Amino acid sequence: LTKEQKKAAGEMTTDLRSKDFGVRLLLGVTGSGKTEVYLEAMQEALKNDGGVLFLVPEVSLAPQTVSRVRHFFAESGEEVVVWHSHLSAGERLDAWRNLSSGKARIAVGARSAVFAPIRNLRLVVVDEEHESAYKQEDSPRYHGRDVAVYRCMLNRASCVLGSATPSMETLRNVDRKKYLQSKLNHRIDGRELPLVHVVDMRREAQRERTPPVLSQPLVESLRQRYSDREQSILFLNRRGFNTTMICPDCGHVEQCKDCSIALTYHRTDGFLKCHLCGYRKPSPMVCPSCQSLNIRKKGHGTQRIEDLVSSLMPKRAKVVRVDADMAYRKNALRSTLRDFRKGRIDVLVGTQMIAKGLDFPNVTLVGVIDADLPLRMEDFRASERAFQLLVQVAGRAGRGDRAGEVYVQSYAPHSPSIQFARKSDLRGFVEEEMEMRKELGYPPFRSLIRHLFRGRSSEKTEFYAQQWARALRENPIEGLTVRGPAAAPLEKMKGLYRHHLFYFTNEVTRVVRELEIKRNAFPLDREVHDILDVDAQNIH
Incomplete structure (x- = not known):
């Protein structure tokens, strides 16, 4: 280990020995050897009979991380469990049994692994903590990083967030002295x-x-x-292959019938596909709008x-x-x-x-x-x-x-x-x-809640979004700034029209409770559904 790595690993060891809740940001440039520091901290947690959770943003990263962790703990014979959404039911059951029985003490996985039943959890590592992939977009909506921090608080465990480019929210927490920080400023071997x-x-x-x-x-x-x-x-x-199909004569673009985006051409099967809902159709030889033979693939x-x-x-x-x-x-x-x-x-x-x-x-x-x-x-x-x-x-x-x-x-x-x-x-x-964000009052200075309305009828969805906004303005919630409603950037997705409002607040828990009371009293049409997404990551 380099000097910087030893110092960072030492700081984490001190955190673990205090047996109290704490969050530490490991800010290291790319290629500075953050994984080696995590492994040292993991070894310390295991020495004291603790369990360890290692989160990675993408399922595709899990195999590489697992092989490095297994290699490091090969001599001590520690079992490492892989946990992500691509596992079969049998594999998931084995993982669950091994962890809950205490046979395995290390779990590596994508965001859903944050709920893995690890005994005596002492350390959670969130690698590449800035990744938006940690946010679950459909119900139950949660942010893997934030759940990891909260779980550490409940277990009085240590949480390590690692990144070369931390999210604004994490850096703000470091500024406010809520999180501690260790730095790796140089690449290994002075590269x-x-x-x-x-x-x-x-x-x-x-x-x-x-x-x-x-x-x-x-x-x-x-x-x-x-x-x-x-x-x-x-x-x-x-x-x-080529992003869109466009006709240079009349400007016609091949669109998805259920979403407001252009279809993508895939050379392997010659089909046009929608990457949101999966709709596909054969690519046309002539422009469907003006019958021109010049329809060409662009992008x-x-x-x-x-x-x-x-x-x-x-x-x-x-x-x-x-x-x-x-x-x-x-x-x-x-x-x-x-x-x-x-x-x-x-x-x-x-x-x-x-x-x-x-x-x-x-x-x-x-x-x-x-x-x-x-x-x-x-x-x-x-x-x-x-x-x-x-x-x-x-x-x-x-x-x-x-x-x-x-x-x-x-x-x-x-x-x-x-x-x-x-x-x-x-x-x-x-x-x-x-x-810039402070000036505009955007996160991380205030929390952002996105309120999305979806329905099969464009007029109905827009009408109810506007009625709801009116009700909020007539009877406002204290400490809540409302923006909108407006059509979402992707106005139509999977056959549903979408309109949204944005709320900015410093008191999320209270505001969400009050919004729930108002939602229950609001006469929403059966064909229009609404969703509250706290700390929304994708705003399309």
Whole structure:
């Protein structure tokens, strides 16, 4: 362990020995060896007959984490249980029995593992605590990180939150001295953070007649890496082949019949699919609106990038993609990542599943194809998400002995989140972002509650959302700011029209109780349903 790691592990050991509730943020740059610190703390908790829970944001990260934990505790013969939503009923029963009987004392899993029946829980580790994947979007709605902190409070246990780019909420808690903090400022063995180049795609577009998908510098670097026998990762935020089908003659876009988004073309079966509700149909040969033969596919998904890179690279280079379409096939993801680690794959093309926590020593080049995609979302957290994503993706490069390089392609290269991420300047970004949020009264300075109305009829849903807002204004709740109602950014989803209101408050528990009383008295139509989502993460 490095000096910094020993210091952080020592601080956690002190927390555990106090046998009292406490939360500690482990703020370490990407590749600084946070996992080794967690393992030291886990060993200390187990020494005192305690149970340990290790949470990761994505199911795809669980196998890598489990193998590292098993390897570390191999000599002591500790059993490690895996817990996530992809387990079969039999596997889940075995996991439940092993934990509740005390046969196994370590559980590793995604957000649902926070409820695992661990005996004498002493330590909970939440890795990549900033991830929005910890939030469960459908009932029961909860945030894995917050439940972990609360469970530690009930058990008087220690909670460790780890991240290179912590969420604003956690940083605010550190500022208010609610949480303690340990820092790892350097990568292991003094490795440098990768060199980040921001490529202005507007200039690239001027050079060629059609807007390019891959910039010239990135293509040259990919070829160079292949000839040096090093590996590369290309990162894109959407799956599918070409994003949308659009007719250049009349402007018709192929839409989903149940959701207000365009369908995505998938080359593997030639179908157009909706990524929200699963609706699919064969792609048309002519424009359904004006019968033009010019209907063309616009945009670029992972399948198209995979084809494009294959055509630009030497014949023998192996290019493979990883996205959610693949995660549905059992073990497909695991075997691909294993092949990549062994060096059988030269370029990995993927969506956000490969942005987090994975460790490949031979990767020296990372390309971010469409860096400003998160910035185009209608969400006050858009710049925070873009910053976190870029720092995390860049952190996949140069984790071995050779230095890494990152190419970030963007049509808005001067946006603050891209510039701060380029320098990995967390402090600068946080100061600017906190200032803006404080001014507007957004989280983490106040809690946000989203009230969503859904119904089959657009008029009815809008009418009841407006009536509810009127009732709230006529008879207001103390300490509650109301914004809206407005149509949700995705106005129609899975056949239901959606309108929402936002509430801002400093007293969530009291406000939610009062809202419940008002909801019970409000004459809502049977065909319109409403949902209260406290600390909403996705606002689409």
